[in-house]
Amino acid sequence: MSPADTRPAGTGSADSRPASTSDGSSAAPGSALVTKAPPADADRFLRRIVRRETSAPRTPTVVVAMVLLLVVAAAVGTAAVVALLDERIAGVDPRAVVDAAVRVPAGLLDAVVVAIGAVVALLGLWFLLHGVLPARRPRHAIRSARLGVVVDDEVLASAAARAARSATRLAPDAAVGSVGRRTLDVVLLPASGVDVAVVAATEAVERELAAVDAVPPLAARVRVRSTGRIDG
């Protein structure tokens, strides 16, 4: 494909593409597949991959839960076999343990009951939060016609800081960017006694953001720190 062909698809114009694909679909299925490919955001597969990259996996939590389950199952299995053979583990009959566990609040100290309850509650809360919270990674997806693109937030932050810096002619370390999920903060640290073109910096940052087009959209905010630096 020549760059001239890919350019309209890159701008995401939905009008030009069906016109070209309706001709090619019957003639060459292979090329038609390429040209007919919807923008990457609409593709379920790509969306899934991007989601995998932008959110943290829950594998560690599941591994911990499975190991706990395995330990409990092994204990139950061992106890069952021991009870079947009418033996004792370290002088304790498993059936006695089960009987004691059934009428549990009766034979125990209050402190022990509270401690066990607290541990179980904490464990349950930990698992619940790991299951319910979004667990996002500090990354943003970027709209692309062909690919699923994921960018680290540090990259976006330094790109915005660089845009603000070059608009105001500040020193390289005089602009600091930080990216949240929906906000992008740029803090300018100008030298003392130098006026900073905040409006130009804000416009440059917004232009940069519009060019990047991150997928949870970012709102830019440019601030100038009130105290200046002596040399800068």
Add this chain to the structure above:
Amino acid sequence: MSAAALPGTDRIATPALVHTAQAVAAEALRAPLREVRARVVDDGRGALAVEVTSPLTLPALGSHAVPDEPVLATAHRARAAIAERFRTITGRKVERVSVTFSSAVLDVPRRVR
């Protein structure tokens, strides 16, 4: 305007600012440069504050050059001159200038050769 479009940055380091402040203050207060000390700090609102410690230059008594106004009035005007010239030279805005006279030197007129 190709020079304006050239990438890069300009910065003035602190010693350069301090020496500029000392030279400007020495000129404005007519004090010897070697004995003028300056501190350049941020005034907390993004502008510079210059603190000058300088000797007070006194004319030799009886030389008919005794000023007819108090020293403080002269210093008051000199502070504005320091801020103005500093701004002209370095491009940094000076919001506050403090002058402290810590000693006195005799203003010996230079001998005409």
